[in-house]
Amino acid sequence: MPKLSLAAQLDQAIQALLTRPDSVPPVESSLAPLVRIAADLRDLPREEFKARLKSELERKASMATPAVTPFREGFHSLTPYLIVEGAAKLIDFLKQAFGAEEKLRVPKPDGSIMHAEVRVGGSVIELADANTQYPPRPTNLHLYVPDADAVYHRAIAAGAISTHEPVDQPYGDREAGIRDPGGNNWYIATHKAAGPAQFIPEGLRAVTIYLHPKGAVQLIDFLKRAFNAEEAARYESPEGAIMHARVRIGDSILEMGEAHGLYQPRPTSIHFYVPDADAAYRQALAAGATSLTEPNDAPYGDRAAAVQDPQGNSWFLATYIKDVPHP
Amino acid sequence: MARGQQRSEAHEDSGRLLIEAAQRDPRRFAELYEQNFDRVYAFIARRVRNREEAEDLTSEVFHQALANLPRFEWRGVPFVAWLYRMAANAIVDRWHTTSKEQVDPRRDAEDKAALAQVEQRASLFQLVESLPPDQRRVIIQRFVDERSIREIATELGRSEGAIKQLQFRAIENLRARLGGAHA
Numbered sequence: 055m056p057k058l059s060l061a062a063q064l065d066q067a068i069q070a071l072l073t074r075p076d077s078v079p080p081v082e083s084s085l086a087p088l089v090r091i092a093a094d095l096r097d098l099p100r101e102e103f104k105a106r107l108k109s110e111l112e113r114k115a116s117m118a119t120p121a122v123t124p125f126r127e128g129f130h131s132l133t134p135y136l137i138v139e140g141a142a143k144l145i146d147f148l149k150q151a152f153g154a155e156e157k158l159r160v161p162k163p164d165g166s167i168m169h170a171e172v173r174v175g176g177s178v179i180e181l182a183d184a185n186t187q188y189p190p191r192p193t194n195l196h197l198y199v200p201d202a203d204a205v206y207h208r209a210i211a212a213g214a215i216s217t218h219e220p221v222d223q224p225y226g227d228r229e230a231g232i233r234d235p236g237g238n239n240w241y242i243a244t245h246k247a248a249g250p251a252q253f254i255p256e257g258l259r260a261v262t263i264y265l266h267p268k269g270a271v272q273l274i275d276f277l278k279r280a281f282n283a284e285e286a287a288r289y290e291s292p293e294g295a296i297m298h299a300r301v302r303i304g305d306s307i308l309e310m311g312e313a314h315g316l317y318q319p320r321p322t323s324i325h326f327y328v329p330d331a332d333a334a335y336r337q338a339l340a341a342g343a344t345s346l347t348e349p350n351d352a353p354y355g356d357r358a359a360a361v362q363d364p365q366g367n368s369w370f371l372a373t374y375i376k377d378v379p380h381p
Numbered sequence: 382m383a384r385g386q387q388r389s390e391a392h393e394d395s396g397r398l399l400i401e402a403a404q405r406d407p408r409r410f411a412e413l414y415e416q417n418f419d420r421v422y423a424f425i426a427r428r429v430r431n432r433e434e435a436e437d438l439t440s441e442v443f444h445q446a447l448a449n450l451p452r453f454e455w456r457g458v459p460f461v462a463w464l465y466r467m468a469a470n471a472i473v474d475r476w477h478t479t480s481k482e483q484v485d486p487r488r489d490a491e492d493k494a495a496l497a498q499v500e501q502r503a504s505l506f507q508l509v510e511s512l513p514p515d516q517r518r519v520i521i522q523r524f525v526d527e528r529s530i531r532e533i534a535t536e537l538g539r540s541e542g543a544i545k546q547l548q549f550r551a552i553e554n555l556r557a558r559l560g561g562a563h564a
Contacts, residue, residue: 061542061549065530068548072527088552091559094502095524095552097426098509099419103436108414110440111447115407128401176397249491254456 060085068092124373125327126355128157129178131304134263135323135370136181137191138236141167144181147235148172150212152197152205154179175199175260180325181236191368192237193322194264196309198254202244206230209242217316222246227255239320257286257300258307263324265310266317267365270296273310276363277301280341281326281334283308304328321366331373335359338369351375400460403450410447417461418443419503424468427499428486429475438475442468465490465499501559508558516551519544 058066063081067089070078081089125131138144145167148154154172162168166183173179174197184190199205203220209232210216217231217239226247232240241264245255254260267273274296277283286300286307295312302308304327313319328334332349338361339345346360346368355376361369399416403409421442426435445467453463469486489495509520518537522528530548534541 059545061545064549064552065545068523069529072524087556088549091505091552091555092524094505095509095520095555097423097435097502098506098521098524099422099426099439100432100436100525101521103439104418104422107418107436107440107443108411111414111443112408112411114444115410115447127405128398252456252458256456258456259454 064088064092071096124329124375126374128173129325129327129374130259130306131327132263132306132308133178133180133325133327134193134195134261135325135368136179136193136236136238137184137188137323138181138238139184139190140236141170141181141183144234144236144238145170145172147209147212147214148174148179151209151214151232151234152199175254177259177261179261188323190237191321191323192239193320194239194241194266194317196241196243196258196262196264198243198245198258198260198262200244200253202228202230202242206232206242209234209240214240257302262307262309263322265308265319265322265365265367266313267310267319268313269365270299270310270312273363273365274299274301276341276343277303277308280338280343280361280363281328281369319365321368323368323370325370325372327372327374329373331357331359331371334371335361338363338371343369396460400450400453404453407447407450410450413446413460414443417464419506420461420499421464421468423502423506424465424486424489424499425472427495427502428472428489434475438468438471441471445471462490465496505555505559508555511558512551512554516547516554519547520551523548 060082064085067078067081067085071089071093075093078089136144145154145156145159149156149172152174154174156170156172157178158169158171159167160169162183166185168182170181171178172181179195182188197205206216206220213235214232217233218229220228220230220242223229223243227243227245229241229243232242234240244253248255265273274283274285278285281303284302286302288299289297291297295314296310298309298311300307300309308324311317326334335345335349343361343363346362347358349357349359349371352358352372355374356372357375359371361371363369396416399409399412403413418439422435422439425438425442426432429435429438442464446464453460466487469490472486489499509517512520515537519533522533522536523530528536530541530544534544537544
C-alpha cells in the first residue's frame with residue numbers, strides 16, 4: 055500500500071476523531087501534536103452562537119437603565135482621608151511600597167497638595183497636606199495584598215518604620231505592621247484561610263480603615279443610629295472589651311479594636327458617600343454627632359456636609375450629584 | 382520580573398475598571414463577554430456531551446453573570462474565576478444528563494491543570510479567527526459543521542487533496558501560533 059501523505063494521514067485521524075473517537079488510528083509522531091489540536095477543535099464554538107448570544111445580552115443590558123450611583127466613579131461608601139505633613143512624599147511612598155496609582159492631584163499655589171487621590175488595589179485613598187484649619191491626622195489602615203512579606207519589605211525599603219515583622223496570626227492572616235512617612239500605621243496582611251486565590255477576606259477590600267477608640271461598644275452603637283451601620287463581626291476579650299469588630303456601613307467595612315497599649319485613639323477623617331447627604335447629616339446630628347459643615351453643593355460635584363462623631367472622627371458625608379439627572 | 386509583575390497588576394487593574402464600568406452601566410457588559418466567551422465555552426464544553434448543551438449552559442452563565450454583576454465584588458479573585466464557578470454550578474445542575482465523565486466540574490474551577498487546559502483551548506479558539514480565510518473556512522466546516530472532506534471540496538469547487546492540504550496547513554499554523562503549548 056502506498057504511504058499516505060501527512061495531510062492524508064492527519065485527515066484519517068480527524069475523520070476518526072469526528073466519527074469514532076475511541077478508535078483513532080496511530081499516526082507518525084510528528085503528527086501527534088496536530089491530532090491533539092484537532093481533538094480540541096471539536097469543541098470549537100459556533101460563530102453564529104457567539105454573535106447571537108452577544109446581541110441577546112446587549113439587548114437585555116440596554117433595557118437595564120444605567121445605575122445612577124451617588125458615588126464618584128471608583129469610590130465605595132467609605133474612603134480614608136489622610137491629612138499629613140508632606141502629602142507629596144506620602145504619595146511617592148504609597149507608589150513605591152504598595153504600587154499605588156495616582157489618580158488626581160490638586161496643588162495649591164504654594165505647591166502643597168490641596169487634594170489628591172490614589173488607588174491601591176481596588177480601593178481609593180484620599181489625602182491632603184495639613185494646614186492650620188486641618189492639622190495632621192495620622193490614622194490606621196488595614197491593607198490586604200497577595201504577599202504581605204514582600205510588601206512589608208518594599209515598604210521598609212521605601213522609608214517606612216517597622217512596627218512589627220510579618221507573623222502568622224491565629225485568625226489566619228500573615229500580617230506585618232509599618233508606619234508610613236506621614237505617620238499612618240498600616241497593618242499589611244495576606245489572608246491565608248481561603249487559599250491563594252483569595253487573599254482578601256470575604257466582605258473586605260484592599261484598604262479598610264481601622265479605629266482604636268476608647269469605648270468601641272459606644273462607637274458601634276453611635277454608628278448604628280447615625281449611619282445605619284450593621285455589626286458584621288465582634289470578638290470580645292473575657293472582660294467584655296471589643297478586641298476586634300467589623301462594622302458594615304453602606305457597601306464598606308470599618309474595623310476597630312478597643313484602644314490598648316500602643317494602640318490609642320487616632321481620630322480619623324472619613325469620606326462617606328451616601329444616597330442623600332442632607333438626610334444623612336440630619337440623622338447623624340440626631341444620633342449625637344456634632345456639625346462641622348452644613349450641607350452645601352461642593353464645586354467638585356458632591357453635595358457635601360461634615361460631622362464629628364463622639365470619638366472625634368470626622369465624617370465627610372457626600373452624595374455625588376453631578377451625574378444624577380435632575381427631574 | 383518586576384516589570385512582568387507591574388504588567389499583570391496593570392492588566393488586573395484595567396480588568397477591574399472594566400467590571401466597575403459595567404456595574405455602573407450594563408451596556409459595557411459586551412466587552413466583558415468578548416473577553417471571556419471563549420474561556421467559559423471551553424470550560425463547559427469539556428464536561429458536556431454536545432454542542433447544544435454547551436451553548437445552552439454558556440448562554441445561561443452569561444445571562445446570570447449580567448444579572449448578578451452588581452453583586453460581584455473584587456477580592457483578588459479574577460472575574461473569570463467567578464464565571465467558572467457559575468459555569469461549574471450550572472453543569473452540576475444538569476449533572477444527570479450532561480456529564481461526559483464522573484468528575485465534579487466544581488473541582489475544575491479550582492484545579493490549576495484543568496484551568497490551564499481551558500485557557501489553552503480558549504486561545505486555540507481565538508487563533509482560529511486569525512487564520513487565513515480559506516484555512517479558517519475549512520476548519521469551521523470540518524469541526525463545527527462536521528462536514529466531510531468531499532462535501533467541503535464540492536462546495537468550494539476544489540479537489541479533496543487540496544482541502545486536506547488546507548486542513549493540514551491550518552492546524553500546523555495553529556500549532557505554531559500556540560507557541561508549542563500542544564507539542
